[in-house]
Amino acid sequence: MISEIDFQDSVLVLGFSEELNKLLLQLYLDNRKEIRSILSELAPKLPSYHSLEWRLDVQLASRSLRQQIKPAVTVKLHLDQNGEQTTKILQTDPATLVHLIQQLEQALGEMKTNHCRRIVRNIK
Template identity: 75%
Template sequence: MLLVLSEEHKEHLGFLSEVDSAVVGEFGRIAVEFLKKGSNPKIYEGAARKLDVSSERVQHGVEGLMYLLTESSKLTISEVDFQDSVLVLGFSEELNALLLQLYLENRKEVRQILSILAPSLPHYHNLEWRLDVQLASRALRHQVKPTVTLKLHLEDGAKRSARVLQTDPATLQHLIDELERALAELKSSHCRRILRNIK
């Protein structure tokens, strides 16, 4: 799977071809540090003074490298796909090899950082339901008004919570149909190919 870079990212990464390979290696180290601890403008300013360029240009270069490393690590693309992805940048073979080395050395650590930064979402634990039907009333003698009440139990680590939802059978049937359509789509060959590349 190839990594698709926007024109803006290509422009930001283009700065790497103007600096020494040791500087690119240092930018890679800074990018991984920023993933762990967050951005630090003082580092951009110090590097900009040494390289005699604007701090914004250094920031864009580091952020472009950070994007390249995170997206490649997130998709766990192979060495060949990574090389093909950076080939469109028009870098020298030496710089392409250096970027590949940075990716291979840091991909496990970047994936660990991304898994820590991923939000923890509650997930399904149990479901209780009840069907209520009002058969008649004095005001409306012949109208049937069924409602379905659902109590959805969610788990978030050791913490459990419950959500109560109420709907009519027609809306519930529509929701079931949409979920079944989504599950059928998940079994399609196109979707399986995408899932294979994500994992």
């Protein structure tokens, strides 16, 4: 349900001729409701976040190594999907968790670019 201007901006990036852009706009306007209903049916039913529990475990020694520090982060993720609650348990070391956090922060930073904002605006 984007406006005509937003649709034209999205199609302009594809590099079509002006005549073809006008034709695509007219087709979009004529079939907007049908396109939206088909897209809503095709959308995947993904689980959504409900809650999160975490725990830090540290192994200080073992029978073979007396001075050993082996940390592990355990995450219990509660998800909702179609009214049912599921639980996923994940475990990782702190270095991998820090790398994951950096990647997610980088993705959030990319969401602030004009290109991503335009795409998100057109998806909604």
